[in-house]
Amino acid sequence: MQTPLKGACVIGQSGGPTSVINASAYGVIRTALDSEHITAVYGAAHGIKGVLNEQLYDMGQEDAAELERLRNTPSSALGSCRYKIADPDADETDYKRIVEVFEKHNVRYFFYNGGNDSMDTCNKISRYFAKVGYECRVMGVPKTIDNDLFGTDHCPGFGSAARYVATSFMEVYKDARVYDTGQVTIIEIMGRHAGWLTASAALASHFGCGPDLIYVPEMAFDMDKFLTDVTAIYERQGNVLVAVSEGIHDKDGKLIAEYGATSEKSRDSFGHVQLGGLAATLAAIVKARTGAKVRGIELSLLQRCAAHLASQTDIDEAFLAGKTAVEAAVAGESGKMVAFERDMSSGQYVCKTVLLPLEKVANFEKTLPLEWVTPDGSGITQEFIDYALPLIQGEPQRAMQDSLPRFAELKKILV
Numbered sequence: 442m443q444t445p446l447k448g449a450c451v452i453g454q455s456g457g458p459t460s461v462i463n464a465s466a467y468g469v470i471r472t473a474l475d476s477e478h479i480t481a482v483y484g485a486a487h488g489i490k491g492v493l494n495e496q497l498y499d500m501g502q503e504d505a506a507e508l509e510r511l512r513n514t515p516s517s518a519l520g521s522c523r524y525k526i527a528d529p530d531a532d533e534t535d536y537k538r539i540v541e542v543f544e545k546h547n548v549r550y551f552f553y554n555g556g557n558d559s560m561d562t563c564n565k566i567s568r569y570f571a572k573v574g575y576e577c578r579v580m581g582v583p584k585t586i587d588n589d590l591f592g593t594d595h596c597p598g599f600g601s602a603a604r605y606v607a608t609s610f611m612e613v614y615k616d617a618r619v620y621d622t623g624q625v626t627i628i629e630i631m632g633r634h635a636g637w638l639t640a641s642a643a644l645a646s647h648f649g650c651g652p653d654l655i656y657v658p659e660m661a662f663d664m665d666k667f668l669t670d671v672t673a674i675y676e677r678q679g680n681v682l683v684a685v686s687e688g689i690h691d692k693d694g695k696l697i698a699e700y701g702a703t704s705e706k707s708r709d710s711f712g713h714v715q716l717g718g719l720a721a722t723l724a725a726i727v728k729a730r731t732g733a734k735v736r737g738i739e740l741s742l743l744q745r746c747a748a749h750l751a752s753q754t755d756i757d758e759a760f761l762a763g764k765t766a767v768e769a770a771v772a773g774e775s776g777k778m779v780a781f782e783r784d785m786s787s788g789q790y791v792c793k794t795v796l797l798p799l800e801k802v803a804n805f806e807k808t809l810p811l812e813w814v815t816p817d818g819s820g821i822t823q824e825f826i827d828y829a830l831p832l833i834q835g836e837p838q839r840a841m842q843d844s845l846p847r848f849a850e851l852k853k854i855l856v
Contacts (some may be wrong), residue, residue, distance in 0.1 A: 443773025445478035446576060448549030450767070451492060452500075453485035455562065456523065458516040459598030460605075460751040461759035462554060462584045466518060467511035469552045469582060470500050478771050479550060483856060487520035488555070489562055493535060495542050495854040507784070510849035512756055513839045515746035518851060521555075526562050529569040530735070536569040549577050550770050554763070556585035556596075557804060560778055567776040580766040581778035581799055584759070586745055588637035591805035592797045593780035596722065597762055600755035600832030603641035604798055605747040606630055609740065610645035610652060617736075623679030624670060624734040625727050629720035631744060632686040634658055636809040638744070641829060642684035643821035653681050658688035659809050660818040662697050662794020667723075668730050670819060675733055687719050698722055714725035748846065753835025758792050765794045778802045790831035800820035 452469045455460060466484075473482045484498040485491030498519065499507070511518055529536050542548070553563040560581045567579035583590050586602035610628065617626045630639040636657020645651030653674050656662055674681045689697050698719040724737030762779045769777065777796040784791040813825040840847035 445771045445773075446578065447478055447480065448547045449481035449483060449550050450479050450550035450552065451483045451485050451497065451543070452519070453488045453491060454517040454519050454521050454550045455488035455505060455553060455559040456521060457556070458746055459586050460515045460601040460746055460748045461585050461597050461755050462519045463511040463516070464512045464584050464756045464759035465554050465584060465597055465763040468760040468765075469767055470511075470555070470763075472764045472767040473550070474501060476767065476771055479767075480547070482678040483520040483546065483548070484853075484854075488522035488524065488559075489526060489539075490522045491520070492542055492677050493538050493631040495545075497546065498853045499856050502854045503851055507849050507851060510840055510847065512760065513748055513751070513837055513846070515748035515751075518849060523558070525558070526565055528833065529565055529572070531682040536566065539566060540570075540573065540575050543575070543577060550767070551577055551579045552582055552763070552766050552770070553579070554582040554584055554591060556583070556587070557806060560590070560799055563778070564776070564803040567799055571776075578770040578773075578775035579799075580770050580774065581802065582762050582766045583742070583780065584780060586638055587632055587635050589635035589806045589808065590778075590780075591802050591807045592778075593807075594783040594792075595757060595781055595832055596658060597755060597759035600758075600829075600854070601747070602638055602744050602827055602835040603644065604752050605750045606638060606641040606740070606742050607644035607651075608750055609693040609744075610642045610682070611648065611650040611686065612746060613738070614645065614650040617793070618680055622734065623675060624736060625675060625681040625683070625724075625731065625734045626738065627683045627685060627720045627723050627727070629685055629687055629737070629739045631740070632658060633688040634806055634808065636686045636814075639684055639686035640809055640813065640821045640825050643825060643828070644829060645733070647826050651682070652684040654819045655684040655821050656689050656819060657686050657809055657814060658690060659811055659820075660814055661692040662689040663720060663818075664691065664697070664700075664726070667819075668727065671727055672731055683723075685719055685723065689719070700726070748835070748839075751837055752833045753837045754792075754832055756837055757835075760792060761792070769796055776800075777822060
């Protein structure tokens with residue numbers, strides 16, 4: 442163990458929110474506040490932009506009970522961003538500003554809570570600190586409902602979102618079958634390049650109330666085969682329920698969501714296309730082909746922050762990721778991301794933490810194994826069910842007020 446640094450820490454959140462990202466933040470904040478080596482705990486307003494703008498919240502002035510409510514509060518309590526920091530070898534402007542702010546506040550620990558792009562930011566900052574000799578330990582704390590971070594068995598946020606998707610499909614399955622006239626229901630789920638979350642709809646099928654067809658971006662989508670399959674199922678049973686990932690594409694790589702699109706979709710600072718509208722596009726095509734009643738449903742933001750369906754397992758593991766990051770940094774680790782390993786040696790699921798070098802994580806995506814997709818490309822195998830079930834377990838005890846959730850209310854006092 443290296444000698445612990447004496448100084449303040451900064452925690453920032455970045456990218457899309459989840460149901461449990463604040464549980465990770467609380468893991469960092471609580472552990473840091475309790476550490477004898479960390480002199481102050483600051484929360485960056487809107488991720489790395491809060492550091493650049495020197496907008497730092499003093500987390501030590503927050504009420505302890507409110508901080509604890511972060512465990513069950515969805516979205517990013519400190520605020521998020523999608524700011525792409527330049528490569529330090531090309532432009533040092535942002536990095537010099539970060540060092541300036543950190544030196545001013547004697548920041549010696551930096552924790553960044555996010556997904557692929559956030560780990561890239563974390564890695565660049567860690568490399569720059571090493572280059573210029575600024576002594577600050579940098580740790581990545583993972584999150585993403587997409588479950589696509591490389592090197593980790595799963596990501597905080599995925600289990601809760603998977604539970605929401607599976608539950609929603611079970612409920613829609615019941616709703617879509619109440620009339621004596623049939624319908625086709627197409628539900629669009631988040632997932633740009635990885636189909637983990639869309640595959641979670643298969644959990645509903647495992648309990649008899651799930652989709653007839655599931656399409657993930659790991660397999661090229663064949664429109665003609667899709668229409669043939671939908672028509673056959675509709676004629677056979679009168680109802681069809683379909684799960685589609687927003688990122689499905691044809692054999693030429695064109696997004697199915699762009700079929701019939703009349704304008705260029707917007708992109709964020711990382712160059713990611715703003716997706717959405719796939720369910721409506723497919724619904725119109727199916728309607729024209731079959732003449733059936735068709736509904737297109739886009740889960741959109743609902744699947745990201747559905748804390749009412751969060752799994753206790755996900756909450757506990759999210760907190761563990763933040764706690765582990767602080768403990769590792771104090772012990773001398775830097776330039777690492779906390780990752781999860783699955784241990785089934787006892788015959789039951791156990792989650793263990795490991796540390797991965799940020800350069801091995803940043804900008805790499807973990808896709809759904811092709812062997813977990815049925816050969817016809819429209820279903821998910823039992824192997825995925827076995828993988829996902831442990832991650833959705835547990836019913837959290839939440840603070841309530843007049844039968845509605847009581848979320849954390851932070852004072853956010855600027856330093």
